[in-house]
Amino acid sequence: MKSSWRTVLGIVLVAVMLFPVYWMFNVSLTKTSDMRADPPHWFPWDPTFEGYTAALGQQLPALATSLFIGLGTVALTLVVSLPAGYALAKLRPLGARGIDFLLLVAQMIPAVVMAMGFYAIYIRLGMLNTVAGLIVADSTLAVPFGVLLFRAFMASIPGELMAAAQIDGASTWRTFRSIILPLSRNSVITVSLFAFLWAWSDFIFASTLNRNSDVIPITLGIFRYIGNNTTQWNSIMATAVIASIPAAFLLVLAQRYIAAGVTAGAVKD
Amino acid sequence: MTSVRTRPATVRRAAHQAPRRRSPRWTALAFLTPLVLYLIAFYAYPLYRNIDLSVHDYTPRAFVQGDPEFTGLDNYVNILSDDTFLRALSNTALFTLGSIAVQYALGLALAVFFHRHFRLSVALRAMFLVPWLLPLIVSASTWSWMLNSENGIVNAALQAFGIGQINWLTSPDTSLLAVTIANIWLGIPFNLVILYAGLQTISADLYEAAGLDGANAWQRFWRITFPLLRPVSAITLLLGLIYTLKVVDIIWIMTKGGPADASTTLAIWSYREAFGTGQPDFSPAAAVGNLLILIAFAAGLVHVRLQRREERG
Incomplete structure (x- = not known):
């Protein structure tokens, strides 16, 4: 059981390291009107696929x-x-x-x-x-x-x-x-x-x-x-x-x- | 001369009795030919053209007509006395040394952490490779948006701690730091993987013996891990140095070397002169590029020497 703290710490480290990747996902699902919200939305509660439609279209x-x-x-x-x-x-x-x-x-x-x-x-x-x-x-x-x-x-x-x-x-x-x-x-x-x-x-x-x-x-x-x-x-x-x-x-x-x-x-x- | 050269062949043939139809040396050469032609056409020739560019005055018109004026080392003298040169040189030093020092320290810490197997350790370690596999344009544009002055998540998070707005990419005080942070993030996976592989070569018996002698984790790291890892560390740092000297993408996409020259490195300077403005100026750009090659080769020579020494013992 001693090693479970390592697993927890490992997950935290990965979360920190991959935060930019998460953020890329999050922003890709954010509505244009919410893009400049202050503070920024941490989760894509109300996701939109307008970004993907535009991306695939162009x-x-x-x-x-x-x-x-x-x-x-x-x-x-x-x-x-x-x-x-x-x-x-x-x-x-x-x-x-x-x-x-x-x-x-x-x-x-x-x-x-x-x-x-x-x-x-x-x-x-x-x-x-x-x-x-x-x-x-x-x-x-x-x-x-x-x-x-x-x-x-x-x-x-x-x-x-x-x-x-x-x-x-x-x-x-x-x-x-x-x-x-x-x-x-x-x-x-x-x-x-x-x-x-x-x-x-x-x-x-x-x-x-x-x-x-x-x-x-x-x-x-x-x-x-x-x-x-x-x-x-x-x-x-x-x-x-x-x-x-x-x-x-x-x-x-x-x-x-x-x-x-x-x-x-x-x-x- | 002729007799000296033919004799070994005759002797060898006599020894074999039955000569092959084709000498193995010629077969080897045939297999190598694509590579040799490739290296000449796509490495040697571009490099030669680059030197040629740097000792002429290639204006866009001269490029098309092929009649540039020969200027000898003028381009080199000009760039060395340019105001941008010292700025670019010191930025290159700060960016490169800052990046590899922090990448190495974090990579080593993570390698030691993952060296002990625990639940999910293999999968979690694999996740660390992600930044290294992503196209640089993806990472660079993501970091750009995260570091955006008004809408970036980094400033929003700092605000929670009462720190006011930092203009990461648009202030001359922070732009070099901003691109260095992004570059460190990109370089951690490479350092982690190589140092982790290096750790595998250290015998577990040593740690066991040290444990019996009552050494704690801290002592085991500084007395066993770090000294035994030195050859791998040296190679990691040197490869990091060589890679980091070349970096263009991440800086160009995030700041274009600006504001003013605040995040301009030698590689960025070269890129900007040649391709970054409406007025391409290939000759000074090539001179800067060749200077960069010299620095990289100096590092490369150290690398070769270290590797030879390691092979010998």
Whole structure:
């Protein structure tokens, strides 16, 4: 029974920590006329869905764009990082240490610097304000992480499995496709989830490379919302709630993959 | 030269008797090629373009026509002597160090708290990840509304304690503090998860032995947990430093670096010059960005060194 006070304290701490998230919900259900009530309403006693109606009416295209960009980013990230992770983990390529170092350095480059570089390149190629351009830029957030995670995971696959396949006459590509990839399912899920979430949440690339586009992701949709009508906070918060759905989904259904992702690369086991 | 280079290959082939059709090194290279091309096209080239921007005078017109004037290090001299520079540098230091110190302290306290298993501990710990998973625009706009001067919940709560209205985001005295608080909130989950994983590596026997010797909880923390956690702590703080230096979203969405330059960090300054005004000024923005890279790399080198030392023993 000694530990029940810990549970109580834990619940209180979570309540404090997640208060902003509760507040987002609360405001999203508040009537526009109650928005400036003093003191603010702590509970949505008299909830309204006008915020959600407005959000869905205006932001549905942006949500679809974000979904598409997220999936594109996942695909590009996997295509680049899966074979590279395999090579670094199992094939002992020349210059592996150099690539390790480059990946580490790549993660340190501020996004604003990357955005300027991409802007300068895209303006010449005519790729500003394109979805493809945004997918490429967003993938830079996930590729170094993907390679490092795949390498760490694939290094733990026993070499005997590969040797057996090779004795049976399988090529390296065949070994990769039929043995390594199926065994790496969990790490593929982890990398895909993070690549999707980062692309979905991206604001810097969207606000720089896509700022004059008609086809905008949801982050930019919310940002323009804030700029346009500062009185409609219930609509803004309703959009924010909808934009948080992927995060909620991850937390409920894919929690163990998240913990695997956060600790990867930071703590050695 | 040629003979020296070919000899090991010949020897190896002789030793294997049956040469493979393709050398494994070439296969490895084939698997690495997408990544290498990717790094060159989407990391090296943007970085090169960024350096190129910083040593030319890129006006919007020069951007389109591709004929900017070469100015050498003028842009760097200009930003270093700009009034905004010292302000941005000290704001960056306050924002970064303030954020990581508090994030670390709270993250560690929570990690120690959750280290003991109790009913619901796993589920409650998972709830702490929420701020980290939310899109930054969501968190930043929520905090903006909570900190709103007239209608924000924070001021309403403070009023109950007799504290008058604080203009969190619009007063030069508090805007940096406001964005730092929001950023601390965002960073706690990361610190909690890594430090919690670090705690798992400390053997329970040590605590048991200390308990037998009559050490109380406070002594156990300072004599066992804290010293043994030092390598993990160092990496957590350094990664926090590198991430926090880069932060743009949260500050830009909440205050746009204002009022005046009150919450302008180096990253915000760079973003504002390039994209934040109607008049894009890419060359000084790129110079500020490159300066930021240098600071991040310095921190990164320390990180690599620490990790190497940890690997060795």
